[in-house]
Amino acid sequence: MIARNVSMHLKPNRVEEFTRAMDVKVIPLLRKQKGFQDELTFVASGGLEAIGISLWDQREDADAYSRRTYPAVLKALADVVEGTPRIQIFEVSNSTFHMLTARSAV
Numbered sequence: 125m126i127a128r129n130v131s132m133h134l135k136p137n138r139v140e141e142f143t144r145a146m147d148v149k150v151i152p153l154l155r156k157q158k159g160f161q162d163e164l165t166f167v168a169s170g171g172l173e174a175i176g177i178s179l180w181d182q183r184e185d186a187d188a189y190s191r192r193t194y195p196a197v198l199k200a201l202a203d204v205v206e207g208t209p210r211i212q213i214f215e216v217s218n219s220t221f222h223m224l225t226a227r228s229a230v
Contacts, residue, residue: 125161125216126180128190131173132201132209139171142204146176149200153193154178159185162221179216186213 134142146165154160159181166175180186190211198209 125219126183126186127214127216128178128180128186129212129214130176130178130209131212132176133206134167134172134174135204135206136172138204139167142167142174142201145200145204150197153197153200154189157185157189157193160189183213 143165146163151163154163161179161181163179164177166177168174178186178189180189198205
């Protein structure tokens with residue numbers, strides 16, 4: 125399982141609009157993607173920082189989303205996000221929400 129971590133700076137006083145855009149525009153797009161499992165979104169106290177963590181079956185699924193659909197997500201969030209979001213990809217090693225297959229150490 126892969127976690128795609130997106131860190132972003134929100135424009136001031138836009139948390140409500142950001143949350144609505146995630147619910148109405150972004151999450152429906154994610155649900156249509158092959159290999160998508162879950163989305164967790166966090167907003168820091170003060171409302172200027174947000175993190176979105178999406179969980180994917182495989183790295184290839186997350187990569188395909190990045191190439192094909194993520195540009196539409198950026199466009200959907202353009203009114204509430206400042207600058208370019210930072211993306212990191214992680215392999216999930218533990219989860220209480222998902223059953224994970226043990227992987228050998230690389």
